[in-house]
Amino acid sequence: MTLALEILSWACIVVGGAFCLLSGIGLMRMPDVFTRMHAASLGDTLGAGLIILGLVFQAGLGADLVGVKLLLILVFLLFTAPVATHALSKAALLDGQRPWTADGQPPEATLERGDIADDDFLEEIRKDRAGGGAGRAD
Amino acid sequence: MHAVNLFVSLYALWLLLSGHWSDPLLLGLGAASAALAVFVAWRMEGLDHEGVPVRIALRTLAYWPWLLGQIVLSNLAVARCVLDPGRIRPRMAWVPASQKSDLGQVIYANSITLTPGTIAVHIDGGRILVHALEGASIDDLRAGDMDRRCTRVEGDVGPGETVGGT
Numbered sequence: 001m002t003l004a005l006e007i008l009s010w011a012c013i014v015v016g017g018a019f020c021l022l023s024g025i026g027l028m029r030m031p032d033v034f035t036r037m038h039a040a041s042l043g044d045t046l047g048a049g050l051i052i053l054g055l056v057f058q059a060g061l062g063a064d065l066v067g068v069k070l071l072l073i074l075v076f077l078l079f080t081a082p083v084a085t086h087a088l089s090k091a092a093l094l095d096g097q098r099p100w101t102a103d104g105q106p107p108e109a110t111l112e113r114g115d116i117a118d119d120d121f122l123e124e125i126r127k128d129r130a131g132g133g134a135g136r137a138d
Numbered sequence: 139m140h141a142v143n144l145f146v147s148l149y150a151l152w153l154l155l156s157g158h159w160s161d162p163l164l165l166g167l168g169a170a171s172a173a174l175a176v177f178v179a180w181r182m183e184g185l186d187h188e189g190v191p192v193r194i195a196l197r198t199l200a201y202w203p204w205l206l207g208q209i210v211l212s213n214l215a216v217a218r219c220v221l222d223p224g225r226i227r228p229r230m231a232w233v234p235a236s237q238k239s240d241l242g243q244v245i246y247a248n249s250i251t252l253t254p255g256t257i258a259v260h261i262d263g264g265r266i267l268v269h270a271l272e273g274a275s276i277d278d279l280r281a282g283d284m285d286r287r288c289t290r291v292e293g294d295v296g297p298g299e300t301v302g303g304t
Contacts, residue, residue, distance in 0.1 A: 019213065026220035034257065035228055038271040039220055041254040046213040065157045072154075082251035082258075089257045089269060099230050099269060107230035109267060111260055 009057035016050030023047055032100035033092045037085055044081040049074060094125050140190040141176050147190075148172040188241050197291045198245075204287060208253050212275070216254040219271055229273040232265045236285055238300055242292030249284055 019042050026039025052074045061067040093099075099107045111122065152168040153159070179185050187193065219225050233250075237243045247258035247266055256275050260267040270276045279285070 019217065022217050022220050026216070029220065029223050030226070031223075032228075034230075034269045035226060035271055037257060038216055038255055041251075041257075042213060042216055042220070045209050045252065045254055049209075065154060068154050072151075078252060079248075082248045085251050085257055086247070086259065089259050093259055099228055101229070102227045107228075107269075109231050111267065 005057055009054045012050045012054030012057065016047050016052075016054060019043060019047035019050065033097055034089060034099050037089060041081070041085060044077070044085075048077055094122070096129075140185040140187075140192075141180060143192045144179060144185065144190045145172055145176045148175050191241060194241070194291055194293055197293060201287055201291045205249055205252070208284070212253045212255045216271060219255075226271050227273040228269065228271055229276050230259075230267065230269045231276050232262075233268045233276065233279045234282070234285065235261070235264055235266050236282075236289050237292050238289075238295040239292055242288060242295070245291055246285060246288040249288060250279065 023039055023041075023043035026042065027036050030036040030039050052070050056067045056070050059066040059070060093111055101107060149169060149172040152172055156164070156168060158164040158168070176185075179189060191198075235243055235246050237246055243261055243266075247261060250256050250258040250266065250268060255271045256279065257269045258266050259269055268276060268279060270279075
């Protein structure tokens with residue numbers, strides 16, 4: 001029983017580590033900021049998830065509640081990671097990054113005016129960019 | 139009512155994290171800190187159906203296993219793309235979102251972002267701007283399986299909970 005648990009635990013940790021490694025490789029190989037973010041989310045989800053699951057097998061759900069805490073870490077990670085990813089991708093798009101496409105054509109949808117309904121926040125940012133945004137390098 | 143629910147769940151979380159079950163002083167201090175957190179939430183006007191989403195909690199728990207399965211599947215797809223970057227066909231397109239409340243749309247958009255290979259960039263009325271690593275992911279989202287499940291999690295939407303409401 002203990003041996004089976006050890007094997008299961010280490011299998012989870014090793015596979016999780018492999019996904020983190022793939023995530024890092026993807027971060028290097030992908031062509032632009034958006035595709036790189038897709039690669040980064042590998043480590044966020046299955047990478048972190050499998051490592052924490054392996055650690056839960058190590059710790060057990062015993063009286064010291066370490067397993068519960070590990071699972072809580074995973075839950076909060078899964079809640080917060082998409083928020084950061086979303087904020088990063090939107091910031092990149094608003095800053096004028098054009099998504100890379102395989103055939104070099106522009107993407108079929110963007111955040112340009114006319115493509116979306118009026119949005120005060122986006123309007124504010126456009127005004128900021130048009131005005132040269134005091135203190136900006138470009 | 140929201141305050142009571144928030145207090146109970148915060149205190150349960152405190153018990154889980156601390157592991158103290160017997161010492162009355164520590165239990166009392168835990169209750170005091172949970173009460174303080176509820177007070178701060180009330181001051182921040184966060185005590186509403188969004189800050190304390192008890193109504194959808196059970197349906198959310200039923201939704202998570204399916205979402206975890208999707209995450210594993212799309213992880214494998216993205217891992218294959220990393221090993222063979224020639225496969226990727228990035229697309230950016232609008233995907234319909236049928237949820238009626240802000241909370242439901244956030245659940246859907248977060249689910250999209252959480253599954254590797256798709257990122258929700260912007261919400262505009264009843265649609266979400268999605269960037270996908272493989273073009274097929276957009277078609278999968280447009281087929282609407284995840285959309286329907288998120289709408290089911292959201293359940294009946296009361297007055298004042300619709301998009302743009304407070």
